[in-house]
Amino acid sequence: MNTVRFFSKSTMKPICRILLFSRNPPFINPNSQPHADPFRIIGSRRIIFNTHKVFRLPSLGFGQPMALTRPNNGFGTTPSRGAFVISRVASFSTTVETRVNENNFERIYVQGGGGVGVKPLVVERIDKDENIVGEDESRIEVNGGSDVNLGNSEGLCESVVAREESVVEKEAWELLREAVVTYCGSPVGTVAARDPSDNQMLNYDQVFIRDFVPSALAFLLKGEGEIVRNFLLHTLQLQSWEKTVDCYSPGQGLMPASFKVRIVPLDENKHEEVLDPDFGESAIGRVAPVDSGLWWIILLRAYGKLTGDYALQERVDVQTGLKMILNLCLTDGFDMFPSLLVTDGSCMIDRRMGIHGHPLEIQALFYSALRCSREMLAVNDGSQNLVRAINNRLSALSFHIREYYWVDMKKINEIYRYKTEEYSMDAINKFNIYPEQIPSWLMDWIPEDGGYMMGNLQPAHMDFRFFTLGNLWSIVSSLGTPKQNAAILNFIEAKWDDLVGHMPLKICYPALENEEWRIITGSDPKNTPWSYHNGGSWPTLLWQFTLACIKMGRFELAQNAVALAEKRLSGDRWPEYYDTRTGRFIGKQARYFQTWTITGFLASKMLLENPEKASLLFWEEDYELLEICVCALSKSGRKKCSRFAAKSQILV
Ligand code: GLC
Numbered sequence: 001m002n003t004v005r006f007f008s009k010s011t012m013k014p015i016c017r018i019l020l021f022s023r024n025p026p027f028i029n030p031n032s033q034p035h036a037d038p039f040r041i042i043g044s045r046r047i048i049f050n051t052h053k054v055f056r057l058p059s060l061g062f063g064q065p066m067a068l069t070r071p072n073n074g075f076g077t078t079p080s081r082g083a084f085v086i087s088r089v090a091s092f093s094t095t096v097e098t099r100v101n102e103n104n105f106e107r108i109y110v111q112g113g114g115g116v117g118v119k120p121l122v123v124e125r126i127d128k129d130e131n132i133v134g135e136d137e138s139r140i141e142v143n144g145g146s147d148v149n150l151g152n153s154e155g156l157c158e159s160v161v162a163r164e165e166s167v168v169e170k171e172a173w174e175l176l177r178e179a180v181v182t183y184c185g186s187p188v189g190t191v192a193a194r195d196p197s198d199n200q201m202l203n204y205d206q207v208f209i210r211d212f213v214p215s216a217l218a219f220l221l222k223g224e225g226e227i228v229r230n231f232l233l234h235t236l237q238l239q240s241w242e243k244t245v246d247c248y249s250p251g252q253g254l255m256p257a258s259f260k261v262r263i264v265p266l267d268e269n270k271h272e273e274v275l276d277p278d279f280g281e282s283a284i285g286r287v288a289p290v291d292s293g294l295w296w297i298i299l300l301r302a303y304g305k306l307t308g309d310y311a312l313q314e315r316v317d318v319q320t321g322l323k324m325i326l327n328l329c330l331t332d333g334f335d336m337f338p339s340l341l342v343t344d345g346s347c348m349i350d351r352r353m354g355i356h357g358h359p360l361e362i363q364a365l366f367y368s369a370l371r372c373s374r375e376m377l378a379v380n381d382g383s384q385n386l387v388r389a390i391n392n393r394l395s396a397l398s399f400h401i402r403e404y405y406w407v408d409m410k411k412i413n414e415i416y417r418y419k420t421e422e423y424s425m426d427a428i429n430k431f432n433i434y435p436e437q438i439p440s441w442l443m444d445w446i447p448e449d450g451g452y453m454m455g456n457l458q459p460a461h462m463d464f465r466f467f468t469l470g471n472l473w474s475i476v477s478s479l480g481t482p483k484q485n486a487a488i489l490n491f492i493e494a495k496w497d498d499l500v501g502h503m504p505l506k507i508c509y510p511a512l513e514n515e516e517w518r519i520i521t522g523s524d525p526k527n528t529p530w531s532y533h534n535g536g537s538w539p540t541l542l543w544q545f546t547l548a549c550i551k552m553g554r555f556e557l558a559q560n561a562v563a564l565a566e567k568r569l570s571g572d573r574w575p576e577y578y579d580t581r582t583g584r585f586i587g588k589q590a591r592y593f594q595t596w597t598i599t600g601f602l603a604s605k606m607l608l609e610n611p612e613k614a615s616l617l618f619w620e621e622d623y624e625l626l627e628i629c630v631c632a633l634s635k636s637g638r639k640k641c642s643r644f645a646a647k648s649q650i651l652v
Contacts, residue, residue: 360470408451501582511535537583
């Protein structure tokens with residue numbers, strides 16, 4: 001196992017105690033004595049009121065079964081130093097099991113007791129010496145003593161941009177650095193927006209998981225890994241282990257939508273910092289941040305690829321967090337599809353927009369996260385079933401999306417002629433789609449060449465809207481076939497005025513108007529037609545477009561889009577989004593100095609200049625996955641497997 005410690009080069013003395021975490025409102029244990037123990041952990045209210053939990057890892061290839069305890073109320077474990085303790089554990093009571101089909105791929109045991117008899121095995125911590133502030137170098141000692149430098153570019157990104165940055169880029173970097181949030185003196189993320197004219201910040205002063213991803217990429221591409229590493233480890237500590245919204249458990253493994261560093265006053269004019277996560281229980285509409293965990297996994301892989309520091313993803317606590325997210329996503333429910341069933345607003349579009357069910361954005365991120373996990377999960381006896389479940393799901397999910405979500409001229413014509421009410425395994429119109437559902441805008445809009453993945457698919461329901469993020473991630477992760485991926489970019493090119501217009505890129509097309517807007521958004525005044533999530537244009541989508549273009553060898557498309565953004569963003573004060581059909585106006589309620597607008601631009605620039613680095617962030621077709629089919633229908637001979645009966649060319 002790897003033990004990671006931060007040291008000051010000058011004193012080699014760890015200083016800041018770490019990983020205080022809490023929920024809203026921050027809770028201070030009244031019994032605690034703040035300064036008695038320099039490594040005291042402050043628990044949160046939810047933790048205080050819940051039993052101490054020990055999570056047992058059956059076997060992770062590190063010898064004895066181990067348990068990972070998360071710090072809680074300070075009574076139970078006595079974390080001698082640092083964030084959490086990994087302990088050998090005796091037997092214990094409650095078992096939380098997650099099942100995938102017949103196979104238990106992971107068991108996470110929750111101990112009811114107080115951690116009695118728990119013998120610390122390894123203590124991991126993140127420490128930051130005050131003396132190190134201002135120095136350009138920090139070191140991480142990774143177990144056997146090999147040092148990974150995270151404070152500057154050496155040993156990380158060899159091809160750090162050599163070109164002189166433009167004025168706009170320089171400004172963007174300055175703004176990005178101002179957006180950095182520190183915790184115990186270490187950078188841990190970036191705020192969503194820093195708009196001085198805004199007197200109603202809502203939660204824009206928080207670090208959002210999804211918003212931080214382009215910030216992370218900008219830092220990583222510049223050779224600065226520390227903030228990303230800290231972010232990954234601190235958000236891991238915030239991962240849900242117990243009840244959140246209205247006394248109902250959303251399931252272990254949920255990652256928060258965002259977090260905030262709160263300053264909590266203590267006695268004698270002293271104060272303390274606590275991390276306060278939001279799992280949606282404070283968010284407008286109480287939306288579940290399904291995408292957070294998926295982004296966390298995607299970022300974990302990107303961090304390893306771009307820094308070469310693979311030790312982070314190998315850590316036991318990181319592997320456990322990864323498995324918890326996967327368990328949550330792969331748990332059986334009532335759903336029949338391999339796609340992930342979610343509520344409305346569970347991703348970047350975090351308001352009611354009629355995307356409940358199986359929205360493409362979640363499916364594409366889910367697929368990407370599964371591909372990441374396949375690379376990162378330590379394979380051993382304890383993870384075998386999980387690995388199998390991942391492979392099966394990847395295979396089924398790509399078949400499902402390629403076959404049923406694809407829209408092009410030919411497919412629309414097929415749907416147009418569909419017979420309905422077919423009852424049989426051989427049905428062509430499996431989801432009983434009434435041809436009248438094809439919207440008139442689509443009949444005129446669909447070009448002869450090119451196509452895209454539709455927004456959502458449910459029984460008797462196809463959402464034909466074009467959702468940009470999901471389509472871009474279908475390309476990046478190879479969720480689509482090579483042909484489909486190329487066709488999606490051709491489509492965006494053909495529909496440039498609609499999807500890029502004056503500002504890249506439309507979040508979705510077209511906007512919901514009139515009755516549809518009233519019924520589907522619930523008359524949402526923020527999501528009026530061609531504004532915000534309802535057909536607004538979001539510059540942050542640029543980096544994902546750039547990545548997709550680089551993958552498909554379409555550099556010129558990305559360059560054109562970046563040039564459009566570069567012309568306007570700085571003068572417009574880096575708005576969150578743009579309004580109108582072609583993105584001409586700054587969004588009605590858009591924040592200025594929105595961090596992921598700034599970093600979407602910066603990351604795009606850097607990706608274009610470092611295509612070899614960009615290539616570490618996307619995936620090619622995996623032919624092995626195409627071979628897998630687990631439905632067993634063909635073997636029984638009783639029923640036909642759709643996969644083999646599929647008419648269209650889904651495989652290549
Ligand atoms: C809005 C966006 C969401 C974003 C957040 C912070 O709620 O819809 O995607 O993460 O703002 O920028």
